[in-house]
Amino acid sequence: MNGLSRRARETLCDEVVQRFGLPPSATHRExxxxxxxxxxxxxxxxxxxxxxxxxxxxxxxxxxxxxxxTYVVYCAKSRSWYHRLGILLHELAHVLLDHPPVASADSSAVRLFTPHLPGKMARIIAGRTVHAEAQEREAEELADRLLERLTERPEEREDAALLDATPRVMRIAQGLARHPAGGKDRPRR
Incomplete structure (x- = not known):
């Protein structure tokens, strides 16, 4: 992402995931x-x-x-709660990145083009401020990472941490995994 270093992005993701406080059994709807x-x-x-x-x-x-x-977050009504979560996390990413929210405006002309939308939503579209392409990309990248972190299983997190480790740390971790603490399989010196 342009605005955040990798380390800053990961720190932000850690903080947000912790703030969510979801148990491993949480559903996408939750x-x-x-x-x-x-x-x-x-x-x-x-x-x-x-x-x-x-x-x-x-x-x-x-x-x-x-x-x-007050704020209203409009999200596409999808059959998939996973898809809805991705959309909502994109909107959250805009907030986290201090991107301005959509400005609402009143326009009766937009009703002609969007008759299926509720009145308030039509006015939002009429007055929508367009986030710069870079802001959209930045929000999408952060939302993707948050979605990944919130939906991965704990064992996947451990595997990902090992992939980022240096070869020496990986050898140590693999050696420790084969020899449980306090067990009889301790290596001899």
Missing amino acids: ACRRTGEVMSEILGAQVEVRFASLRNVPFSGATVRHADG
Whole structure:
């Protein structure tokens, strides 16, 4: 990502995953619910997540800040909670990266192009501020990493940590794994 070093990105991901506090048995649906709560904690404001049918629009999610300081996160109503989680994490990534939320505006003309959308959503599209391509890419990369971290199993995390280790550390870890602490299989010196 352009704005964050790899180390800073991983630290941020560690902090966010810890903030989620999801047990290994959590479902993607529970993670979606928790995403709204985490956004609320970070923003220090009420955040409501709404799932809407978003057909024929150029995006699958948007975060809107209302004049009263509350937020609504619109997310495409997908059959897959995993897909919904990816969208919500993308919106969370914009917040984490201090990208401005979508500005809402009032336009009756947009209703002609989006008759299937609720009135508020149509107004959002009309006044949508377009994040710069670099911001979208940065948010997508952070969201992908968060999605990976939140949905991987603990044993996958351990394997990933070993892949990042130096060959010497890997040999030590493999040697320790073969010889449990306090066991009779300790190597002789």
